[in-house]
Amino acid sequence: MKKVFLLLFVTLIGYSCSGEKNVKISVKNDSKIDRENEIVEMSLGDISQKIGLSDTTQIVVLDEQGQQVPYQLTYNGNLIFPVMVKANSSVEYTVQAGTPEKFDTLVYGRQYPERVDDIAWENDRIAFRTYGPALQATGERAFGYDVWVKSVSEPVVEKRYEGELNPETKAQIAELKKKDPKAANELYKSVSYHVDHGNGLDCYKVGPTLGGGTAALMANDTIIYPYCYKTFEILDNGPLRFTVKLTYNPLTVNGDSSIIETRLISLDAGTQLNKTTVTYDNLKEEIPIVAGIVLHEPESKAKYATVAEKGYISYADPTDNPDNGNGTIFVGAIVPSAKDTKAVYFEEKEKKDLRGDADGHVLAIADYVPNSEFVYYWGAGWSKYGFDTIEEWNTYMDKMASIKKEPLKVSIK
Incomplete structure (x- = not known):
């Protein structure tokens, strides 16, 4: 199962800002460790107030090269996205009105x-x-x-459950056990999530x-x-x-x-x-x-x-x-x-x-x-x-x- 999400702001059916207004997000790393694709979060309400976003405004998050990065709006009103920040340095991201790209669902x-x-x-x-x-x-x-x-x-979990729990396959295994236990075992192993089928x-x-x-x-x-x-x-x-x-x-x-x-x-x-x-x-x-x-x-x-x-x-x-x-x-x-x-x-x-x-x-x-x-x-x-x-x-x-x-x-x- 591979899902793709269009990242939207609330109901998001259009946008009301001109695209000229934006807010800069500073991410500072005071540690001696490079931070790679680490998720950061901040209040979406604070961002909305600064650039006057309405409840129907689409937004994008841009890195310093102007490239879109994936983001998510969380249940508690935060905006989260991955950042790359070298040790003892800082980077700046931009949030503004715009049409978000499609990104893979990773979780x-x-x-x-x-x-x-x-x-x-x-x-x-x-x-x-x-x-x-x-x-x-x-x-x-x-x-x-x-x-x-x-x-x-x-993603692999959904397919693992589908294979393990398929009622038709389970019925076939049960029937085979009566006359050919070895074949039943082979069929079970072919669908079981206790066997590595190439993805764990x-x-x-x-x-x-x-x-x-x-x-x-x-x-x-x-x-x-x-x-x-x-x-x-x-x-x-x-x-x-x-x-x-x-x-x-x-x-x-x-x-x-x-x-x-x-x-x-x-x-x-x-x-x-x-x-x-x-x-x-x-x-x-x-x-x-x-x-x-x-x-x-x-x-x-x-x-x-x-x-x-x-x-x-x-x-x-x-x-x-x-x-x-x-x-x-x-x-x-x-x-x-x-x-x-x-x-x-x-x-x-x-x-x-x-x-x-x-x-x-x-x-x-x-x-x-x-x-x-x-x-x-x-x-x-x-x-x-x-x-x-x-x-x-x-x-x-x-x-x-x-x-x-x-x-x-x-x-x-």
Whole structure:
């Protein structure tokens, strides 16, 4: 599925400005890191006031060479677009009335009620999913975020679900199983998203763990695992940003069963990492909070990093079938407010009775203050799409941790 969006301003059926009025957007990079295709945002209302845009005015965003760049209007009234800014320098972009070009949709997601209420989303680098109420109703325990690797920039998730869930194909497989199990298996593999058909696959194990970067409260050093989301609302859906708001069933925290978790998850084009803002209603006292990545190997074999001073953790996951040529999934999380990072392995009884074949978690630990927002970043990469080794992934995570602490400075002139 490849979608193309015409980027419009509100209803956008014409434009009322002459095109002579414009506003300059200054983007300054005070860091020592070149910023490439990083998404910046600013208030669309502030821009409109400066150049007198009406609700039916089409706009364009131009770089310093006068070339149009893609943009998106977000649910909270912001204008976002990608910028290129060298280290210790600044660039200027122009917003004015005009007819926007067509740009590819790089970010997309939706709920899949046909697959037990999954919500899956992707950008041009990586894909993710989280589990919904229909899955929880089955009794299957899947607490954390799932990672779907991809090796192409175009959208793949929709086609993967179409292949995996096609009712006619499923019926053929069921019939073949009765007389030719081998043929049934071959047909299944030809459509399954657990097999790489040239653009990646689902080969990550979540189970009853935090999966690929889920946040959770801790009480007395024990993780309070969230389950599947209760309700959802998709707020942004491309071409440059996907945003979903999730609410959860009440958690019991230190005897209080009225704690309601809300997550706001955003994925931008060009990055491996989601930004997530977590809040807890009705919580009355400060409590530890973690962002965790499941470990699928004993400590003697696991390749992970815990960098407390920069607030990031990472892990090279061997995938659910290391002998199948699935490569390695590199998973990471950045918690700017982290006070500690460490690996914690399950006791044998917990591992055997509760966690399936998982061995533990690598955790970034912070404190959650009631009525505050816990902001962190989590995501993944693949050894078959841009990251050959854990060292390369750690370099990326280190760079991103630095970038999060030195955001670009955006001003409207």
